[in-house]
Amino acid sequence: MPQLILHNANIHTLDESRPHATAITIDGDRISAVGDDQIVLEAAPSDATTMDMRGSTIVPGLADAHGHMRNFGMMAEMVNLRHAQSYEEVVELVRERSQATPVGQWIQGRGWNQENWSDKSLPTHDLLSEAVPNHPVWLVRVDAHAGVANANALRISGIPGSTLNPAGGIVGKDKDQPNGLFLDKAMDLVRSHIPDITVEKSKELLLAAQELCLAVGLTQVHDAGIDGTTLQAYRELVAEGSLKIRVYAMLARDYFDQTDVSQIQEGLFSCRSVKIVSDGALGSRGAALLAPYSDAPYESGFMLLSRDDFDATVGRALASGFQVNTHAIGDMANRVSLDVLEAALRKHGVSDHRSRIEHAQHLHMDDIPRFSKLGVIASIQPTHCTSDMFMADSRLGPQRTPGAYPWRKFLDSGARIVSGSDFPVESNNPLWGLYSALTRQNHDGQPSDGWRPEERLTLYEALRSFTRDAAYASFQEHELGSLSLGMLADLTVLDTDIANEPPQALLEAKVMATVVNGEIVYKHNLTPSL
Missing domain, CATH: 2.30.40.10 (Urease, subunit C, domain 1)
Incomplete structure (x- = not known):
């Protein structure tokens, strides 16, 4: 050539x-x-x-250091609820889809966000069940940490009033009966009854996502939390010559814990990390906080796994040469994640571990310097900040927001940051991520000075977080990240x-x-x- x-x-x-x-x-x-x-x-x-x-x-x-490829590919087949301005509008969108869907077939949707509605209460099933009685319906919140099911889906899932909250989740109830709302681990009670996605279907969805990512200039995606089916789909795409974007995959913890693992490098696909989800999200008040939410004084969120299970997975990963990438949003989840990593690193003596905390959204001030001390990478999503900033004010209050999305504090303490979008939660456009990192403003230019503007990044810092530091965070800094001779x-x-x-x-x-x-x-x- x-x-x-x-x-x-x-x-x-x-x-x-x-x-x-x-x-x-x-x-x-x-x-x-x-x-x-x-x-x-x-x-x-x-x-x-x-x-x-x-x-x-x-x-x-440009690399997106935290996305979800298969879920992104599925968005075109789901009811898109991202722009709905009320629960009534959500229900109407689903009702319209039901008219073109065979009776009894599952209808899935994603993207609702009660923070965009005048009534900011989390939804329940009554209105949805009345409008769509003949299809099982499952609608996931924009952050994928809450879902609402209609009565048909509840019936198929066999969820009676006696159902207890699973560890790390909440089954919403009214008068001792399920109200259709499920948070975090409780979502599995419904999801487990939705037909599985096959390898062939996964390949179709991954290719659809690939085209969307290449079109916005992404050359690599760190796919955060894949299962065995998706792993097989990627390997078949590589063998067929169809994978055209680099993928650095993180195995989902459930799959990792049940599987004999080894590092994979095949063509543009590599896998040598595990993703652990330690808490929920701010939007559904599942993010684990050290003190109660400012706008819900009887709620503090919750951890999604026990300390023993957390220790076991991290220890096995480090012993197997796998990178540990932990979803942590609340200050309690971040502290516990750092505690677990610190203990495991002391035990296993791994020097070049490059462990990551995914999101690292809200931290106690005492924990920010621990990232640099422990060699932990802060894997941030700049557009999360500009989507959630006003909600964060309400959830955390003025005393705690100085520790929210603390990008400048990370850098000043000597930590390394890497950027992504968490698509399909946010747009996959990395240029929008750069904008959010530089301005901490929404697309209307608000707030005029930026939200907590002291945390803004320079263009070089932001661009580096999407390139050189993304390469470092995937152990590829000698091959990727700069336009240099031999790269x-x-x-x-x-x-x-x-x-x-x-x-x-x-x-x-x-x-x-x-x-x-x-x-x-x-x-x-x-x-x-x-």
Whole structure:
């Protein structure tokens, strides 16, 4: 294959030895030259293909360090509830779907958020059951930590009034009868009765998600919490040559605990980590807090697993050479997660463990320096901050919000941060994530000075968290993350010079091309002269 030379470009390399260039040579799957047009073009072999990029901006391939590929692919088949402004609107959307769905077939939806409704109460099944009586219905909150089932789904799931709360979950009840609301681990009581997704269907969903991710410039996704079916689907896609985006997979804890594991590296797919979910989410008040919620003084959230089980999984992971990536949102969950990691690291003596806390949303001030001390990476989602900031004010109150989404405090304490989106909870567009990291504002520019603006990141810090630090967090920093000689050729091509435009330009910037392993796997309005 002849070399491909992209020149007359605006290249931000994220390589301190050469932060900017105008030309780059791709030889197979590697970068073989980076520099100025004249030097790179003069050294080009006669059979090289050259592309005049006409000033387009090129950055290292952007990685989303926390997404959910199969769930993202499923969104097109579910009822999208993200924009519903009331529970009545949610019910109407489901009722409309039921008219085109065979009687008795499950209807699933995702994305409702009671914080966007005038009545911010968590929903129950009565209205839904009345409107849609002939289909089992399961509707998941935007953060996937709460769900509501209609009466038909309750009947199929066999959930009587005597059903007890499982460890790490709550079965909502009114007058001692299930009201259709399920939080965290209790959601399994319904989900276990929904037909399983096959390997072939999983492949279809992963490919759908792949196209959506490549289109926004993502070259890699850290897929957070996959089961055995999804793992098999990925391996078959690799064997078929269909996987075009890099995937760094985290095995779901339930699957990891029941399986003999070993590290996997096959083509663009790698797996050497486990995801543990330690608590719920702020939106459903399942995030485990050290003190009660400010807007619900009798609730403090809850942990989703016992300390013994937590210790056992972390110990087995470290002993097996697996990275430990723990979902922790509340300050109690973050503290316990750090305690477990500290004890396990002392016991197993692993130096280069690169354990991660996924989300790390709300911390007690005393725990922030422990990330750097223990070598734990804070895996953040900038758009969570700008989606949840006003809710966080209500949930946490003014005394605790200084520890919410504390990105600057992490960096100042010496910790490393890595960024993602948690799609489909948020948009998978990494440019929107960069905007949130730089501004801590919503897309309307509010608050005008940013929410807790002292925690904002610089463009370099934010871009690094989507590139170089994402590579470090997946043990790939010697291959990915910067546009340097010898690195794998993963690039994102943009129509906007994001370094020299105001942050608002990130919201309108378009991806012109996505390059993975030296192959142009997505292009849009890319008409450079050859």
